[in-house]
Amino acid sequence: VGAPRLTGSGLQLGERLVPLLSGAAHYFRLEPARWRNALESIRGLGLHFVETYVPWGVHELGEGRHDFGEHDRHKNLGGFLDLAHELGLLVFLRPGPNVNAELPYFGLPRRIVMDERNQARSSRGNPLPLVVPPRMFPVPSYASRNFRAEVGRWFQVVGEIAGPRRWPRGPVALLQVDNEVAFYFRDSPYDSDYHPDALADFARFLARRHGSLAALNAAYGSSYEDFAHVPAPSCLQPRAPRSLPPVLDWMRFHEALQCEAIADMAKKLAGTGLGGLPMVHNLPMGEGGLPSSLTALGRAVDLVGLDYYHRRSASRTVGRRTLRLAGNSPLPFAPELGVGAPPWFAPRSDLDSLLGAMWACAYGLRGFNLYMAVEREQWYGAPIDADGEPRAHAEHWRRFIAALEEVGFHALTRKVEVALSVPAEYAQLSRATHTLGALSPSLLALSGLPASAASRADRFGFEQPIQLSWEPLLERCEEALSAAHVPYVCVDGERDLAACAGLRAVIAPSFEFADPERWRRLAQFAERGGTVLWGPALPHLDLDLQPHAFPEIGGRGASHVRDAADADALVQGLCEQLQLPRPFPVSPRTLRSTVHEDARGPRVVFVLNGGDSAEHAELSLPGKLALRDAMSGERFEGAESITMPVPAWGCRMLIVERGPRDQ
Amino acid sequence: VISEDFRFEGFDTRDYLNLLSLFRGQDAPSPAAGASFDAAQARGTLVLVLDADGTPCAALITGHGPVAPDDCSGDDLAGVCERLGVARAVVLHEGAVEELTERAAQRLSFTADYAAQWLTLLAVARELEGEGKLCFWPPRTQLPLPTSNMLLRALDLLLPEDHVLLVALWEGDALWTACALHRRGGEIDRVAGPELVLDWTGPLGGDYRRDQRAMRRAVERALGTVHLGLFAQREAIEGLLRDPRPGAWARAVALREIIISPSPPYVHLAVGADAARAAGQRAREWFGGIDIGAYLAPAATFARERVARIGSITNILGFNPLQALAARLRRRG
Numbered sequence: 001v002g003a004p005r006l007t008g009s010g011l012q013l014g015e016r017l018v019p020l021l022s023g024a025a026h027y028f029r030l031e032p033a034r035w036r037n038a039l040e041s042i043r044g045l046g047l048h049f050v051e052t053y054v055p056w057g058v059h060e061l062g063e064g065r066h067d068f069g070e071h072d073r074h075k076n077l078g079g080f081l082d083l084a085h086e087l088g089l090l091v092f093l094r095p096g097p098n099v100n101a102e103l104p105y106f107g108l109p110r111r112i113v114m115d116e117r118n119q120a121r122s123s124r125g126n127p128l129p130l131v132v133p134p135r136m137f138p139v140p141s142y143a144s145r146n147f148r149a150e151v152g153r154w155f156q157v158v159g160e161i162a163g164p165r166r167w168p169r170g171p172v173a174l175l176q177v178d179n180e181v182a183f184y185f186r187d188s189p190y191d192s193d194y195h196p197d198a199l200a201d202f203a204r205f206l207a208r209r210h211g212s213l214a215a216l217n218a219a220y221g222s223s224y225e226d227f228a229h230v231p232a233p234s235c236l237q238p239r240a241p242r243s244l245p246p247v248l249d250w251m252r253f254h255e256a257l258q259c260e261a262i263a264d265m266a267k268k269l270a271g272t273g274l275g276g277l278p279m280v281h282n283l284p285m286g287e288g289g290l291p292s293s294l295t296a297l298g299r300a301v302d303l304v305g306l307d308y309y310h311r312r313s314a315s316r317t318v319g320r321r322t323l324r325l326a327g328n329s330p331l332p333f334a335p336e337l338g339v340g341a342p343p344w345f346a347p348r349s350d351l352d353s354l355l356g357a358m359w360a361c362a363y364g365l366r367g368f369n370l371y372m373a374v375e376r377e378q379w380y381g382a383p384i385d386a387d388g389e390p391r392a393h394a395e396h397w398r399r400f401i402a403a404l405e406e407v408g409f410h411a412l413t414r415k416v417e418v419a420l421s422v423p424a425e426y427a428q429l430s431r432a433t434h435t436l437g438a439l440s441p442s443l444l445a446l447s448g449l450p451a452s453a454a455s456r457a458d459r460f461g462f463e464q465p466i467q468l469s470w471e472p473l474l475e476r477c478e479e480a481l482s483a484a485h486v487p488y489v490c491v492d493g494e495r496d497l498a499a500c501a502g503l504r505a506v507i508a509p510s511f512e513f514a515d516p517e518r519w520r521r522l523a524q525f526a527e528r529g530g531t532v533l534w535g536p537a538l539p540h541l542d543l544d545l546q547p548h549a550f551p552e553i554g555g556r557g558a559s560h561v562r563d564a565a566d567a568d569a570l571v572q573g574l575c576e577q578l579q580l581p582r583p584f585p586v587s588p589r590t591l592r593s594t595v596h597e598d599a600r601g602p603r604v605v606f607v608l609n610g611g612d613s614a615e616h617a618e619l620s621l622p623g624k625l626a627l628r629d630a631m632s633g634e635r636f637e638g639a640e641s642i643t644m645p646v647p648a649w650g651c652r653m654l655i656v657e658r659g660p661r662d663q
Numbered sequence: 664v665i666s667e668d669f670r671f672e673g674f675d676t677r678d679y680l681n682l683l684s685l686f687r688g689q690d691a692p693s694p695a696a697g698a699s700f701d702a703a704q705a706r707g708t709l710v711l712v713l714d715a716d717g718t719p720c721a722a723l724i725t726g727h728g729p730v731a732p733d734d735c736s737g738d739d740l741a742g743v744c745e746r747l748g749v750a751r752a753v754v755l756h757e758g759a760v761e762e763l764t765e766r767a768a769q770r771l772s773f774t775a776d777y778a779a780q781w782l783t784l785l786a787v788a789r790e791l792e793g794e795g796k797l798c799f800w801p802p803r804t805q806l807p808l809p810t811s812n813m814l815l816r817a818l819d820l821l822l823p824e825d826h827v828l829l830v831a832l833w834e835g836d837a838l839w840t841a842c843a844l845h846r847r848g849g850e851i852d853r854v855a856g857p858e859l860v861l862d863w864t865g866p867l868g869g870d871y872r873r874d875q876r877a878m879r880r881a882v883e884r885a886l887g888t889v890h891l892g893l894f895a896q897r898e899a900i901e902g903l904l905r906d907p908r909p910g911a912w913a914r915a916v917a918l919r920e921i922i923i924s925p926s927p928p929y930v931h932l933a934v935g936a937d938a939a940r941a942a943g944q945r946a947r948e949w950f951g952g953i954d955i956g957a958y959l960a961p962a963a964t965f966a967r968e969r970v971a972r973i974g975s976i977t978n979i980l981g982f983n984p985l986q987a988l989a990a991r992l993r994r995r996g
Contacts, residue, residue, distance in 0.1 A: 104667050104668075114773065122764070122765055122768060124765050126765055126768035126769055127768055128764075128768065129764075129767065129768055129771050129773070129780075131780075131784070133665060133669070133777050134665045134666065134667050134668075134669045134777055135667055135773070135776070135777055135780070136771060136773065136777070136780045137773055138773060190761065191761075191764070235758065235761070238714075238720075340676060342671075343671050343674075343679065343854075347679070347680055347683050348676075349676055349680060350676045350677075375672075376672075377670040377671060377672040378670070378671050378672075379671075380674040380675060380676055380678070380679040380856070381675065381676040381679075385675075385858065386672070391675060393676075435712040435720065435721040435757055436710070436712065436721075436755070436760050437758070437759075437760025437761040437763070437764060438760055438761070438763075438764045439760055444723075447725070447726075448726070449723060449725070449726075449727075449728055449729075450728060450729065452729070453723040453728055453729045454710070454712065454721050454723055454729070455721060455729075456712075456714075456720045456721050457720060457721055457722075457729075457731065457732050457733075458720065468729060
C-alpha cells in the first residue's frame, strides 16, 4: 500500500478514493466521554474525515514538557485518534504552529510569543500587536530562525504521538501546516517584517532576484556596494525617482518569505513520523489582498485551499473566490468552511452557512472541512452540540452531503473554456501603493471592497493608475461572462496555462509594464491555438521598469473595456469567434446557473440567485430532462425549459435524474 | 475585563442571534447628526487620505469602493459628503495608521487585560486626532476616555467578584435567549448561553414569572451568586430598549412586565430616577407647562449627590453608558 496521495478529486488511499469531506471537532475542548458520540455524529453527517488542531499552547506545560493526556484527559490526542480509527474515520490533523481557534496567542505557548527573538518587528523595531480577544499579543516572525527551530521541536513532539497512527496503521491521512498565512493578519505592505532574520533574508532575496549589484543598482538608480546595504522599504516615496522598483521587490519578498517559511515548516513536519502524508495550507478570506498567491503557496505544500465565512448576502463573493480557487488548484478545497462563527465575527445564521457551502460547490469546490462540525467554547452554530448530539440543522447538512455523495460530486467537472488572468505584478503594485497602514488590503477585500481600494491614485508616469485599473477591468469582464452564461475561471498570472485542460481563451489585463514570464506563458498558450485578449496596452517595461520587448500576441480586446457595455461586447465577440458553449442558461439576467458533469453528461445543475429578492427562474434545457432538488426533493421535468422559484440569495442544487444519456 | 481563559459557550445560532438583535436596532440609515443636507439616503463612510502637503491621494467609500481623490477636494468635508452622498467621513494623513500602530506598540502592555489594551489604542487615536492627523465628520462627541481603573470600578459596581449577571428572555412560553456573565479574578471569565442555563435549570414551566426563581437558583448552584437578574418577555425588553419615554422602565417593573431579581441598589436608583422623571413630565402636563422639576431642583441635587456618593457608574466613567446606549439604539431604531 502506497502513501496517501491527493488526486484531482480526493485522497487516494490504496485502491480507495476518498472525497475530502471533513468535520472539525476539538478533542481538547470536549469531554472525553463525549468523543465517541461526537465522532459518530460526524460520521452520521456522511463525512469521511474528522479534523482537529493540535494546539501547541494547550499541550505544552513548560519548555520541553508536554501533556498528552497524562495529567489532563482532555488532552489525550492518542486516545482521540485511536477512537476515530475505531469508528472508521480518517483524520485531518493540523498541528499549527498557528492555529488561531480563538485560543489565547492563536494557540502558541505564551513563552514563545513573549520571547523577543521570535517576534516580528515593525520598521521602527517595535513588536506588532494583534488586536484579538482575549489578549492582544505580539505576532511571531515567520523569518525568525529561533521560532522555526522551536516549531521543529514541537512537530517532533506531535510526530511521536501521531506518527505511529498515520494511515494505514492509524487514521491520520492528511496534514495541514500552519494556518492562514498572512503574517498573523499584520500583512500590510510596510507593517512587517523587519526582524533581523527577515532583513538578512531580504538581502539574499535581492541577490537571487537581481543576480548582481549592477543589475539592482540599474533598476533602483542606486549605487549600493552590498545587498545587505539595501534598506528594506518602510513606505512608498511617490515622488522619488524610480520609487517603484524597491517597493515592488519588498512586496515580492513578502510572498517569498511566507512561501519559504511554510515550505520550511512542511519539511520539518515531514521529518517527523508523519512524513509522506499530503500537506495542505489554507488562506483566509480577503486573499486578494494578501502577499502570497494561491499558485506561489502551492509550490510549498501539496494543496492550498480557501476558508469561507460568508453571510448569504455575500454569495457573489463566494462565487468569485471559488472561481479563483478552481482556476488555480488541482483540487478546490476549503480547509475551513464556516458552520457558525466565533461570537466576535459578523453574525451568521444557519442558512448563511449552508448557502455558503452550496454556492461554493456550485462554482467548483470539490471538498471541504466543516468548521466547526462539533460545538466548542468561543463558537456557536455547529451542527453537532458539545454533547455530540446533532442539532436540528444537522439534517440539512446530512442531506446536502448525501446529495454530493449520490452524484459523486468530488469527481465531477465543470467545463470551462475561458480564463481571466490575475496578474501578480499589478496586485503587488496595488499593495505597494496602499495608504491605510495596518488596515490592510486583505482587510479591505474582506469587507467586500477591491483590495486596491486604498491605493494611491498617482499614475507614476503611466497612462493611468494601473494599481486602481486592473481589478475593475477584470470585474467588468467577469460580470459580462457571467451575464452571458459563459463558464470561466480566474487563473493566477504565474500559473502554467498548459495545466488548465480545455482552456481556449484567456483575458489578460496588460499595461505599460508586465512580467515577461507571464507574457511568455500567454504567448505559448496562443501558439498552442489558444486565444489571448490582452490590453489595454502592450507592455514595454519589465518588472524592474526597464525597457523590454514584448511581442504582440494574437488578438486584442481588453483595451476596449471601459464599462459594462464594452465588456459585454468583448464577451459577445469572444463567444461568436470561438462558438463558446453556454450550458443551461437561466433567466432573468440576474440569475446564474452552473453545470457539473461526468463523462456521460450533466449530473448536477445549480441555479443561483445573488439578488435580495426572490425570483422565478426559467432554466433552458438542452433536451428532455428530469431534475430533482437535492434539498427539498421537488421534481422538475421539461423538454425545453423548466421554471422554479429561487429565494433571495438562494441556491438550488438540481440532480439530473434522467437526461439525454438515459434515452 | 475578559480573562485569558474566558469561555463563551452554550449558544446555538438562534440563541446568539436573538441576543445580538437586542442591541442591533432596526436596519435604518443613520443620518449624520448636524448634516445640512437630506442624509436619509446617505450611505457608507468616506475614507480620505491626504499626502504630506495635504492633497487627497486616495479615497474610498465603505461598502462601495474607491473614488477619485480629486472628487474629494475643494469643499469643506460637509460639502464633500453631501456631494458624494455619504453619511460621514474620516480623513487621515498618509502614515497616520502606521503612526498609530507604532505608538500603540510602544505603549501596550502585553500583560494588561484586553480593555486596558484597547484604552491604550484609543488614547493614541485621540492623540493623533489632537495633532490633526486624523479627523472625523461630523465631529465626534469627545467623551472622556475612562482609565482602566475607572472601568474596573464600574465593573465592581455592576458585577462584583464571583457574582453572576443573568438575563433571560421568553417568547410566549419558550426561552428566547439567555445569558449569564460570571466574574472571577476581576475579569469576566464565562458567558453562558441558554443551552447551558437550561442544562442547569432542567425543564421550565413556561411562565417566566415563576421560572425565573428556579433558573436563578440553578445558576447560583452552577456558577455563583446572582448579583442582578433580569427576566422578561422579549417584546417587553425590546420595547423598553427603544422607548425614550420617562417612566417606561418604572412602569414595566411595577407591572412585573420585567422582573429584576435580585436588584442591586443602583438598579433601584435608576428605576426610581426613571419614575421621578416620568412624574416630573406628567406634572408639567397637568400644571399647564409649569416645570415642577425646577421647584424640585434642590431635592434633585440632593439625590444626585447621594447617587454620587454611592459611586454611580456615570460618575466613575464620566458619562452615562446606559444613556449613550439607549440614544444609539433609538437613533438606529
